[in-house]
Amino acid sequence: MSxxxxxxxxxxxxxxxxxxxxxxxxxxxxxNQGATPGVTELGNAFARMSGHKVTVIQEAGKxxxxxxxNGPADVITGNPEQIEALVKxxxxxxxxxxxxxxxxxxxxxxxxxxxxxxxTVEAYKAALVxxxxxxxxxxxxxxxxxEGIAKLGLTEVLKEKTVFTDAGPVVEFxxxxxxxxxxxxxxxxxxxxxxxxxxxPPGFLNDPCPSSAALVRVSKEPEAAxxxxxxxxxxxxxxxxxxxxxEPAKP
Numbered sequence: 001m002s003x004x005x006x007x008x009x010x011x012x013x014x015x016x017x018x019x020x021x022x023x024x025x026x027x028x029x030x031x032n033q034g035a036t037p038g039v040t041e042l043g044n045a046f047a048r049m050s051g052h053k054v055t056v057i058q059e060a061g062k063x064x065x066x067x068x069x070n071g072p073a074d075v076i077t078g079n080p081e082q083i084e085a086l087v088k089x090x091x092x093x094x095x096x097x098x099x100x101x102x103x104x105x106x107x108x109x110x111x112x113x114x115x116x117x118x119x120t121v122e123a124y125k126a127a128l129v130x131x132x133x134x135x136x137x138x139x140x141x142x143x144x145x146x147e148g149i150a151k152l153g154l155t156e157v158l159k160e161k162t163v164f165t166d167a168g169p170v171v172e173f174x175x176x177x178x179x180x181x182x183x184x185x186x187x188x189x190x191x192x193x194x195x196x197x198x199x200x201p202p203g204f205l206n207d208p209c210p211s212s213a214a215l216v217r218v219s220k221e222p223e224a225a226x227x228x229x230x231x232x233x234x235x236x237x238x239x240x241x242x243x244x245x246x247e248p249a250k251p
């Protein structure tokens with residue numbers, strides 16, 4: 001289907017808001033590290049189909065607080081708990097929270113090191129114990145990695161050789177040799193320079209990280225922002241998300 005035909009079909013289905021170019025909005029989407037690749041892909045597609053301009057910005061800390069308080073900001077993505085907290089603060093419009101993606105956990109090693117066997121629970125457990133140092137973040141992927149390690153009874157065993165990353169993707173620290181085995185979302189790890197992707201943790205240890213989108217209270221383009229959120233869960237969005245190695249959220 002051509003871009004124009006897809007656009008018209010989306011208009012008919014209500015997936016996007018169709019507007020003349022003269023009325024095009026400028027949307028700012030605030031995103032978290034794990035969701036950035038998928039949100040960027042969706043933002044580009046929505047811009048092509050709707051005629052709106054979409055800028056995706058990864059913000060955190062004081063910069064994020066400033067955006068949420070004063071703008072410009074229209075849509076925000078994050079884990080559901082983060083979004084709910086912003087609703088309670090009055091910075092996000094309640095009732096607009098929309099789950100749109102699920103990202104599985106992934107395991108990588110520093111480039112050049114042997115790839116461990118992690119196909120079974122016992123093999124994964126052995127790989128963690130054998131690693132010189134392991135690393136993960138304090139975000140969703142790191143929380144889920146730590147919960148899996150606890151279920152394996154390895155929290156104390158691995159405590160002294162576990163490195164927590166606070167700024168930047170886990171793969172950046174992995175590539176620098178800060179640790180030899182890293183755990184993060186697959187969509188961030190695959191193809192990262194200086195690292196070799198191994199695979200996903202086996203079975204129950206692969207607890208995916210969900211992402212939701214919502215309307216920012218200070219948005220000056222709420223109608224266009226709502227249209228983008230609707231597009232993010234449309235049938236047209238699913239292959240775009242899968243292109244970035246995440247799955248659409250289940251209805």
